[in-house]
Amino acid sequence: MAASAKGDFFDSSRAAVQDHELQRKLESASTRHLDHFAIVKEEFPSYEDEKTAAHRIKTDAIAHLDELLIQLTDKLQDSGCKVFFAEDAAEARKYIVDLVKSKGAQHVVKGKSMTTEEIELNPALAAAGIDPVETDLGEYIVQLRGEGPSHIITPAIHLSKEDIGQLFTDKFGTEYTAEPEKLTAEARERLRAIFLAADFGITGVNFAIAETGTLVVVENEGNGRLSSSMPETFVAVMGIEKVIPRLEDLSHFLEILARTATGQKLTTYTSFITGPRREGELDGPAEMHVVILDNGRSAMLADPVLREALNCIRCGACLNVCPIYRRIGGHAYKSVYPGPIGSIVSPNLFGSAAGYLPFASTLCGACKDICPVKIDIPRILLHLRWKETEGEHPLKWPAALERARSGARRFAGIARHPRTARLLGKIAAQMLKPFAHNGYLRWMPPPFGNWTKYRNFPRPHPQKRRPAPAENQAP
Amino acid sequence: MAEAHKILATIKTALEAGGQPDGHNHAAAPAPARKVAVTAGAERAELATSLARELEAVGGKFVGILSPDEVSNRIVLLAREIGATTVAIGEGVSIDMEEIGAALERADFKIVKTVPVADVERAAMRDRVANAELGIAEAEYGIASTGTLAVISTGTRPSSLTLLPTASLIIVQIDRVMADLAAVLASLGPTRLAEHRMTLITGPSRTADIEKRIVLGVHGPKALHLIVVWPRDE
Amino acid sequence: MNEVQLFSTCLAEEFFPEVNDAVATVLERLRVKVIPVRRAFCCGQVAFNEGLREEAVALARRFLKSVEPSKPIVVPSGSCTSMLKIFYSDLLVNEPALAEKAAAIRPWIFEFSQFLVNVLKVKYVGARYERAVAYHPSCHLMRELGVRNEPMTLLSAVSGIKLCELRDREECCGFGGMFSVKFAHISAAMLEDKMARIKESGAEVVVANDCGCLMQIGGGLSRAGAEIETRHLAEVLAAR
Numbered sequence: 012m013a014a015s016a017k018g019d020f021f022d023s024s025r026a027a028v029q030d031h032e033l034q035r036k037l038e039s040a041s042t043r044h045l046d047h048f049a050i051v052k053e054e055f056p057s058y059e060d061e062k063t064a065a066h067r068i069k070t071d072a073i074a075h076l077d078e079l080l081i082q083l084t085d086k087l088q089d090s091g092c093k094v095f096f097a098e099d100a101a102e103a104r105k106y107i108v109d110l111v112k113s114k115g116a117q118h119v120v121k122g123k124s125m126t127t128e129e130i131e132l133n134p135a136l137a138a139a140g141i142d143p144v145e146t147d148l149g150e151y152i153v154q155l156r157g158e159g160p161s162h163i164i165t166p167a168i169h170l171s172k173e174d175i176g177q178l179f180t181d182k183f184g185t186e187y188t189a190e191p192e193k194l195t196a197e198a199r200e201r202l203r204a205i206f207l208a209a210d211f212g213i214t215g216v217n218f219a220i221a222e223t224g225t226l227v228v229v230e231n232e233g234n235g236r237l238s239s240s241m242p243e244t245f246v247a248v249m250g251i252e253k254v255i256p257r258l259e260d261l262s263h264f265l266e267i268l269a270r271t272a273t274g275q276k277l278t279t280y281t282s283f284i285t286g287p288r289r290e291g292e293l294d295g296p297a298e299m300h301v302v303i304l305d306n307g308r309s310a311m312l313a314d315p316v317l318r319e320a321l322n323c324i325r326c327g328a329c330l331n332v333c334p335i336y337r338r339i340g341g342h343a344y345k346s347v348y349p350g351p352i353g354s355i356v357s358p359n360l361f362g363s364a365a366g367y368l369p370f371a372s373t374l375c376g377a378c379k380d381i382c383p384v385k386i387d388i389p390r391i392l393l394h395l396r397w398k399e400t401e402g403e404h405p406l407k408w409p410a411a412l413e414r415a416r417s418g419a420r421r422f423a424g425i426a427r428h429p430r431t432a433r434l435l436g437k438i439a440a441q442m443l444k445p446f447a448h449n450g451y452l453r454w455m456p457p458p459f460g461n462w463t464k465y466r467n468f469p470r471p472h473p474q475k476r477r478p479a480p481a482e483n484q485a486p
Numbered sequence: 487m488a489e490a491h492k493i494l495a496t497i498k499t500a501l502e503a504g505g506q507p508d509g510h511n512h513a514a515a516p517a518p519a520r521k522v523a524v525t526a527g528a529e530r531a532e533l534a535t536s537l538a539r540e541l542e543a544v545g546g547k548f549v550g551i552l553s554p555d556e557v558s559n560r561i562v563l564l565a566r567e568i569g570a571t572t573v574a575i576g577e578g579v580s581i582d583m584e585e586i587g588a589a590l591e592r593a594d595f596k597i598v599k600t601v602p603v604a605d606v607e608r609a610a611m612r613d614r615v616a617n618a619e620l621g622i623a624e625a626e627y628g629i630a631s632t633g634t635l636a637v638i639s640t641g642t643r644p645s646s647l648t649l650l651p652t653a654s655l656i657i658v659q660i661d662r663v664m665a666d667l668a669a670v671l672a673s674l675g676p677t678r679l680a681e682h683r684m685t686l687i688t689g690p691s692r693t694a695d696i697e698k699r700i701v702l703g704v705h706g707p708k709a710l711h712l713i714v715v716w717p718r719d720e
Numbered sequence: 721m722n723e724v725q726l727f728s729t730c731l732a733e734e735f736f737p738e739v740n741d742a743v744a745t746v747l748e749r750l751r752v753k754v755i756p757v758r759r760a761f762c763c764g765q766v767a768f769n770e771g772l773r774e775e776a777v778a779l780a781r782r783f784l785k786s787v788e789p790s791k792p793i794v795v796p797s798g799s800c801t802s803m804l805k806i807f808y809s810d811l812l813v814n815e816p817a818l819a820e821k822a823a824a825i826r827p828w829i830f831e832f833s834q835f836l837v838n839v840l841k842v843k844y845v846g847a848r849y850e851r852a853v854a855y856h857p858s859c860h861l862m863r864e865l866g867v868r869n870e871p872m873t874l875l876s877a878v879s880g881i882k883l884c885e886l887r888d889r890e891e892c893c894g895f896g897g898m899f900s901v902k903f904a905h906i907s908a909a910m911l912e913d914k915m916a917r918i919k920e921s922g923a924e925v926v927v928a929n930d931c932g933c934l935m936q937i938g939g940g941l942s943r944a945g946a947e948i949e950t951r952h953l954a955e956v957l958a959a960r
């Protein structure tokens with residue numbers, strides 16, 4: 012799904028909360044996720060230490076990003092890579108599309124990469140007459156359906172095996188099966204042929220080591236290995252924040268990334284790629300390009316609070332624990348990056364269309380608890396809320412919600428005068444008293460109308476006298 | 487690269503605006519490679535056992551800890567067990583793969599030997615490796631805590647060997663098994679790392695993309711076998 | 721320590737005055753004199769969470785003027801306590817004088833259960849409550865203040881109580897202040913699941929330490945016509 016897709020978050024999330032089937036899928040998937048995680052964490056006593064180290068290294072790296080990027084660029088070039096810095100998505104797209112064209116490439120394969128989703132590379136390639144093939148199984152599935160990923164780690168988490176079985180039957184005319192083993196085998200067969208014929212490969216990057224110019228790509232299936240080693244031309248696309256100083260820093264990240272992302276100790280494959288293939292080698296590209304993307308990140312860098320979000324290693328754990336993500340799924344966010352971290356980066360990368368997202372949170376903090384690089388997500392969301400409110404172009408809220416906001420503002424004004432506030436409280440209590448039933452109101456005027464659409468509102472009853480204490484036995 | 491300078495300048499300005507904690511130059515100096523500590527026999531066996539256990543936990547198959555003399559025969563047996571007809575094999579790091587190749591040939595297996603290729607031969611060589619039912623490679627290191635094997639590719643030991651065949655067999659010397667990832671990266675060092683492509687392999691290729699059910703063998707090998715070898719002089 | 725300031729919070733004053741009475745009752749039983757903070761009404765959390773910084777600063781100023789330094793301030797709400805104790809430092813970045821005041825009183829601010837268990841070092845407060853109770857831990861209480869065991873410590877010491885296991889109890893009830901109004905549909909979906917867990921727990925009473933959660937869960941149960949009551953922890957501890 013394009014970052015700029017039409018429709019708004021209110022509509023999409025309203026539809027999503029009605030989709031109980033979706034919730035069932037998300038629930039069972041994330042529970043499985045969390046169970047794995049709990050076990051792994053228990054078996055790994057140094058988990059907290061590794062988190063602390065990872066947080067420290069990343070914070071430090073981000074604070075010296077300019078120097079590290081210069082070093083990385085030098086090393087990449089020494090190893091024979093061509094480096095392109097892209098200021099925004101359009102520049103990155105153009106570079107890659109032009110390159111594909113100039114190579115006359117026929118078969119473009121892609122390993123899993125959220126950054127290429129971010130820059131909307133696939134539609135751009137398609138417009139140039141090239142059909143790239145997503146080779147991560149989950150990405151392959153959503154591409155066949157003509158949608159985007161709904162989770163940054165497990166793109167097809169919103170689909171059941173039956174949905175996928177039906178999809179394969181529709182697309183390939185094969186006999187219907189909902190067995191994951193058979194569906195996977197089918198995809199393997201089809202994609203293997205494509206891999207062997209591919210002449211252009213694209214993947215994302217998990218970490219870039221400045222001291223060596225090495226790109227690190229983690230994955231489970233082998234799509235990253237194949238996409239980066241079979242085609243003659245290979246392009247790696249990375250955000251500016253992926254760079255870490257040294258090889259010795261890496262273990263801290265790898266020790267936690269898979270554990271939080273999937274509950275594995277390490278992912279099945281971790282590729283360390285330093286430059287194109289050497290003389291006589293069978294594998295690796297003849298030509299390797301690295302696209303280093305800013306696209307709004309440097310603006311995040313300039314804000315000391317937001318900067319922390321650049322520590323993100325895209326493990327996806329915050330999505331899995333988020334009670335909101337689990338109710339509405341990834342697509343409802345209308346952004347490539349959904350969930351808690353998505354609510355932070357989306358408004359900064361994609362602008363005001365995603366401006367509501369920082370408000371769409373209870374700030375429960377489950378994300379902050381699980382984040383392997385200790386990003387204080389609720390605090391950053393709060394920061395974005397002020398920035399939005401105090402900014403030059405405040406969001407336009409739907410009328411009823413605008414009323415709720417000004418209600419909050421008025422309340423805050425009144426609450427400064429406790430006596431007045433208490434008096435008004437008593438007046439409200441008197442007025443509402445006749446409508447109350449068992450201590451609750453079924454209907455409230457705006458701005459609380461939205462509240463009473465779904466649940467009752469407690470009857471206001473400020474009083475000084477102590478009422479009877481709670482009954483200590485069932486009546 | 488005019489754009490690069492522009493973006494780097496933007497980044498620098500942004501960093502200054504957001505506050506830089508300290509001013510020191512942070513470009514990393516290459517760290518010296520740490521010496522590999524020689525581990526005692528008992529400890530080695532323990533590390534190897536842990537490697538085997540962790541690898542089996544992610545769906546790998548542990549063949550055994552073997553003496554160099556046993557290796558060839560055991561591999562012939564394994565190739566038979568999995569019903570292979572063609573076996574792809576490269577050069578070893580310290581193990582004599584020639585000997586293994588010869589034993590397999592004597593047992594009537596077809597052998598694909600990976601040798602440095604010219605550009606025109608590349609596609610054909612890959613096809614042959616891809617059509618093998620078993621690929622044999624030697625790992626540079628094993629990681630006991632995670633069940634991981636580190637393979638480094640060169641002209642005679644391509645990455646394809648552990649990627650394209652239906653099943654993969656990786657051999658590792660027992661004294662190359664280290665406690666954890668940090669130890670391996672330290673022993674390897676940045677200079678060595680930068681010379682080759684390296685892959686850490688932790689189990690057979692797998693996915694959990696369909697309802698989080700784990701399925702092995704998506705794009706890479708469906709099975710991963712491990713043999714740990716005792717050094718010849720012990 | 722024989723005197724504390726009790727900051728009621730706006731929600732408790734307006735909707736749950738019985739909570740304040742219960743807090744006072746429990747504290748007085750423990751020989752602590754309770755002085756209500758009458759000159760402040762709201763900590764500013766609602767405004768703060770809504771991005772209305774200016775309004776929130778005004779409320780913070782009011783609050784900081786209304787409390788005495790160097791005397792414990794007890795708050796019967798996890799989220800208001802985190803606002804006072806933690807988020808004031810973010811809110812007041814551009815108000816050095818206020819920030820200093822906030823920092824000075826920070827160590828004196830306690831959530832109710834935290835105060836009982838960690839400061840007064842009590843577990844048993846002489847309560848008797850013969851009902852089946854499920855405890856819902858409020859998010860800010862757990863994750864901002866790190867108060868995870870204290871409420872259960874107190875509840876398990878109540879005589880006659882039957883504690884029910886609440887599955888997924890650490891999951892948010894969906895309140896979130898203005899979120900519950902602006903994104904009411906998502907809030908309600910979260911509440912739905914929370915209520916299902918409450919029902920399956922077999923509890924007759926749900927206990928929480930935050931009036932926001934009580935409002936949300938209570939409103940939901942009332943709409944659903946469920947017989948299950950909602951109570952603040954203090955009310956249970958005050959019963960005998």
Ligand code: SF4
Nearest residue numbers: 323324326327329382
């Ligand atoms: S914010 Fe933290 S938990 Fe979320 S994806 Fe990034 S690293 Fe993972």
